[in-house]
Amino acid sequence: MMNLTHWQLLVAVADLANITRAAERVGMTQSGASQAIAQMEAHLGMPLFRRERRHVAVTELGEHIIAQARDMLGAWEAIRAFADENQGLGHGRIRLASFPSAFSHVLPDLLGPFRRRHPGIELVMLEGSDVEVESWLEDGTAEVGVMLNPPPERSPIMLGRSEWVVLVPNAHPLARRSRQQGVSWAELADEPFIAATGGCRNNALSLSAQAGVFLNQIRVTVHDWASAAVLVKEGLGVAVLPESTVPVDLAGVRMLALQPGIFRSYGLVQAPAAVGAKPVQALFSMLRGTFNAATSTAPRA
Known part of the structure; x- marks a missing residue:
């Protein structure tokens, strides 16, 4: 069944000429958006888009459908604006x-x-x-x-909830361990350490202090979590970060569990x-x- 999001998706694809970016605009996954478009085309009995090499183009029949969709969405926005004003949410x-x-x-x-x-x-x-x-x-x-x-x-x-993890360069001896085996605070005490705060009072320095461990070789303190991960990649030391802040495409770095585990x-x-x-x-x-x-x-x- 077609719903408002499907019509918003069609207009977004027409505006952006890209299904992935259109899916992001309306809060869908790329695969979900592709499936929704295929279902709408099947339901309407006509192709709405042409998949070309570097972009998506609207078909001649699709132009008419999308023009009607724009009118429908415009009317819906007017209805919502009226409802918002009536509820004191217009501003x-x-x-x-x-x-x-x-x-x-x-x-x-x-x-x-x-x-x-x-x-x-x-x-x-x-x-x-x-x-x-x-x-x-x-x-x-x-x-x-x-x-x-x-x-x-x-x-x-x-x-959300995120586990604190230890980042070490791939060449570090600790990198041979499995993630589950992990690393303890005591083992990090004498390691060259990159301290990142992330603008939070709960960070590696406060957590190590709570564990009764003093970090003896703090090489640099940075505000940004991602900067600490890059410095680990460059071999300047090890770091402890929330897993959710570690760049997903970071190569040359091994991620290990902190033992015992800590979550935020x-x-x-x-x-x-x-x-x-x-x-x-x-x-x-x-x-x-x-x-x-x-x-x-x-x-x-």
């Missing part, structure tokens, strides 16, 4: 605070659909350390924030003063629906 502002890695790895995909659904609500991004985020939430500088290890009483929307979780919470604000309620309602849908369709373990 407003949400200041969202987060530590850097969540801005780059998590939030863009989550906030895109909200921007499209509520174009009248301005999203203002505030980047800071996890300590600053908590302070901004408490003093009202931000209405919403990404908090590390949020307590249940804050009713967070949990965005992060979730979206509301500032005490913002609870009940209509724009914030709209954001949380949409995100809870998104995560509930993902949970209901996920395979059971």
Whole structure:
């Protein structure tokens, strides 16, 4: 059955001439988008696009269908705008605070659909350390924030969980170990160490201190997680990072478990003063629906 997202996908493919980029715009996978287009073409009984070598072109019949789709989507946007105004969501502002890695790895995909659904609500991004985020939430500088290890009483929307891992160059003796065998803090005490903070108080330095281990050879301290991974690749030392921040295409580096294992979780919470604000309620309602849908369709373990 065709739904609104399918029509949005057709228009996006026509605009971008690329199925992968169109899928990203409407929040679908590339394979899901290709399948949806094939189903729509079969349902309508006509080809809508021509797959050419470097782009996707709209067929003559497809031009007519997509013109009608644009009109339909325009009418739908007008209906939603009227509904938003009626609910007090036609305008407003949400200041969202987060530590850097969540801005780059998590939030863009989550906030895109909200921007499209509520174009009248301005999203203002505030980047800071996890300590600053908590302070901004408490003093009202931000209405919403990404908090590390949020307590249940804050009713967070949990965005993710990441294991702390050890990165070593491929030529390092520790690289011969299996990931599961891992490395202990004690074994890292005398290793040349690259300390990355990621703008968070929970980092390799604080975690090693909690484990009662002093890192004796800190060669450099950097703010950016990815920079630390690159320095490990260059052979300047080893590092401990959250796995979710490690570049996926990083070659020349071995990733090992930290033993005993340590995890960090992060979730979206509301500032005490913002609870009940209509724009914030709209954001949380949409995100809870998104995560509930993902949970209901996920395979059971």
